[in-house]
Amino acid sequence: MSNNMKTILTGIKCSGVPHVGNYLGSFQPAIEQANTGDAKSFFFLADFHALNQIKDPTELQRSVREIACAWLACGLDPKKTVFYKQSDVPEIFELTSILGNVTSKGLMNRAHSYKACVQKNVEAGLDPDDDVNIGLFTYPVLMAADILIMKTNFVPVGQDQKQHIEMATDIAKSFNAIYGNVLTIPKEIIRTDVAVIPGLDGRKMSKSYNNTIPLFCDSTELLKHIKRIPTDSSAPDAEKPADHLIFRLYKHFTNKDPDRKIGWGDAKQQLFVAMDTVIKPMRDKYNYLINNYSEVEKILTQGAIEARKMAKETITAVRKAIGA
Helix, strand or coil: CCCCCCEEEEEEECCCCCEHHHHHHHHHHHHHHHHHCCCEEEEEEECCHHHHCCCCHHHHHHHHHHHHHHHHHCCCCCCCEEEEEHHHCCHHHHHHHHHHHHCCHHHHHCCHHHHHHHHHHHHCCCCCCCCCCHHHHCHHHHHHHHHHCCCCCEEEECHHHHHHHHHHHHHHHHHHHHHCCCCCCCEEEECCCCCCCECCCCCECCHHHCCCCECCCCHHHHHHHHHCCCCCCCCCCCCCCCCCHHHHHHHHHHCCCCCCCCCHHHHHHHHHHHHHHHHHHHHHHHHHHHHCHHHHHHHHHHHHHHHHHHHHHHHHHHHHHHCC
């Protein structure tokens, strides 16, 4: 890779089959950027990060399979993007150990995820660190290693994830202050194009709220979910609100303004046709990949080989800097 080539990195949480909100808010914009941008693109499956939540090995393996197949089905091009599993790049974990020695406990105390756990425990009258493991507490160090190992210049994130990049930057600067200009300082790209899609009950679409439209459900199930979207008693020819979920989804899937002076039944049918037209090819590819997962494993294996080339360059420079 040319020294002038910029790198962009995206980490993907392994948390099961995505829903329509994930697709519109994360998958679609990230894949478009990866497939059309000029930077060298790295996409990794954060399977070791998932250990904080998933303790069942079978569930973890299933989650990795589903997320890997989902991103490929949605259009991630492994010819343009280095696609790999975090656990297949051991240099990440070596760098994590090294970075821990230049990272202050105070920085970890300020991590949003840790502070949220402490607050929840205090409100429940428990010890502040009840059920807080070291993996959760040092989560930002592993995340920093994910980023820094690939000499990452840019990390696209939502506003709520900005702290992760700020911490990686702080850790890199701490290391460089001691050992010289070894680690690349990353910058966040705050994605303003991320769509926040409400769920069937009006809250943010989330599996924890059970208000999602699963992305790869079959056509019959998709129509059932769409029919569940609440509507009011407006007359068929009355103009409906533009921000209603039906019309927002229609515009996202067609890039066209919907006809808002039709009955709700017709509006739902039009939405179904629009969504199924886009989703069906992805659903077919997802089902194919799930049933032929060896093809995905080959992509991830090749991705890990490519990722380790960059990772080895970084860890070699780091080892030399620290005198190892």
